[in-house]
Amino acid sequence: MNTPQILSELRMYAGLDSESRLRAYLALSETPGISFNDLARKIRLEKGLLAYHLGVLKAAGLVEMKYERMSKKTSRYYPTEEGKKILRRLVSK
Amino acid sequence: MRGHLAYQLEMGGSRLSWQIGPADLRCFWQTIKCDSRVNDVVRDEVSERGLMNMSEASLRRIRATLRELEHRVRRHRVTVVLMGSNRQGLLQRRRLRDALSREGVIALIPEDDFSQEVPPSIAERKALSMEEIDLIFLNLQSWGTATEFGQFHEHEQIARKLRVLVDCHHHPLCSDPRSYLSDLCLTHLAAYGHVYPIASNRGSPCPSAKKTIVRLAVRYGQWRALR
Numbered sequence: 001m002n003t004p005q006i007l008s009e010l011r012m013y014a015g016l017d018s019e020s021r022l023r024a025y026l027a028l029s030e031t032p033g034i035s036f037n038d039l040a041r042k043i044r045l046e047k048g049l050l051a052y053h054l055g056v057l058k059a060a061g062l063v064e065m066k067y068e069r070m071s072k073k074t075s076r077y078y079p080t081e082e083g084k085k086i087l088r089r090l091v092s093k
Numbered sequence: 094m095r096g097h098l099a100y101q102l103e104m105g106g107s108r109l110s111w112q113i114g115p116a117d118l119r120c121f122w123q124t125i126k127c128d129s130r131v132n133d134v135v136r137d138e139v140s141e142r143g144l145m146n147m148s149e150a151s152l153r154r155i156r157a158t159l160r161e162l163e164h165r166v167r168r169h170r171v172t173v174v175l176m177g178s179n180r181q182g183l184l185q186r187r188r189l190r191d192a193l194s195r196e197g198v199i200a201l202i203p204e205d206d207f208s209q210e211v212p213p214s215i216a217e218r219k220a221l222s223m224e225e226i227d228l229i230f231l232n233l234q235s236w237g238t239a240t241e242f243g244q245f246h247e248h249e250q251i252a253r254k255l256r257v258l259v260d261c262h263h264h265p266l267c268s269d270p271r272s273y274l275s276d277l278c279l280t281h282l283a284a285y286g287h288v289y290p291i292a293s294n295r296g297s298p299c300p301s302a303k304k305t306i307v308r309l310a311v312r313y314g315q316w317r318a319l320r
Contacts, residue, residue, distance in 0.1 A: 003166065004195065006162055006165055006166050006197075007166060007195065007196060007197030008194075008197065009158075009162055010159070010162045010163065010166065010168070010170060010197040011170075011194060011197045011198065011199055013155055013158050013159045013162060013170075014159060014170035014172070014197075014199055015199060016151075016152075016155050017152075017155055017156060017159060017170070018225070019148060019149075019152060022148045022151060022152055022155070023148050026148060026151075036208045036210045037210060047210065047211050048211055048215050048216060048219040049219060050208075051207045051208045051210070051211040051216040051219070051220075052207070052216065052219050052220045052223060054206075054207075054208060055201050055203075055206035055207045055208075055216075055220065056172065056199060056201065056206075058205075058206045059172075059190070059194075059199045059200055059201045059202075059206050060199050061194070065206075065208065067209070073209065073210070074210075075208045075209060075210060090151045090154055090155065091151075
């Protein structure tokens with residue numbers, strides 16, 4: 001791996017370095033397109049904290065967020081292709 | 094077994110166990126064939142237990158990989174928050190986020206990254222107080238950012254992580270701090286340090302906001318790696 005690739009992986013693995021965040025990521029990988037409120041219920045995490053963790057996952061390039069409507073009242077979360085590769089690597093070990 | 098998730102479920106006195114391969118994580122819940130009915134409550138419990146088991150093992154692997162990657166680039170992971178004004182300031186922060194991402198830094202922009210289901214003032218306050226947030230860059234560009242600076246300065250846990258960028262013409266050491274904002278900058282500089290002059294135009298001797306932030310974030314990661 002060259003340095004840019006290592007730095008990219010560093011960012012993504014750092015994004016997963018939290019139990020709550022990893023649980024959120026596994027849950028949304030299981031159900032791509034899950035809404036914010038459903039995810040909060042599924043993993044039983046307080047909404048303010050979940051908003052932060054999902055923000056980190058997005059900033060780390062592991063997750064995409066899409067709004068359901070122009071009103072932006074419902075957000076839905078999908079794993080990115082890069083995120084899926086990392087997860088496959090983790091599960092296959 | 095490597096690469097498989099094993100579940101055990103007790104229902105009606107019988108114990109059932111099955112294994113699911115890693116091939117398709119979207120279907121990692123499989124239909125249970127048994128005499129008892131499986132309701133959604135049971136399914137959610139097993140799914141949650143499965144998530145917990147998987148996440149503990151995965152977390153160990155993630156941390157081992159992180160240590161190896163940090164060792165290879167001689168840099169600790171860094172997570173920063175980019176605060177600033179809307180419109181032009183937001184576009185600027187997005188370009189900055191891309192530059193920081195290329196350096197392996199996780200850069201959060203509250204307007205882009207935090208879900209609208211949670212009020213922004215609550216989500217931001219939660220995020221900025223998190224221990225894993227290393228640095229908060231605040232570019233004083235507008236009245237809104239000046240208000241935020243006043244609030245963050247009062248909150249010691251946030252103030253210690255704050256890195257304030259101010260136009261070099263208004264930096265408290267480069268000018269006469271007559272305004273309340275300049276005076277507050279001087280107080281923050283004296284108490285916490287980290288108030289940086291940045292260029293307002295091309296001819297300025299001070300560095301740009303982008304150059305300042307990227308250099309500081311990268312150096313911070315290098316410094317943490319050596320501690």
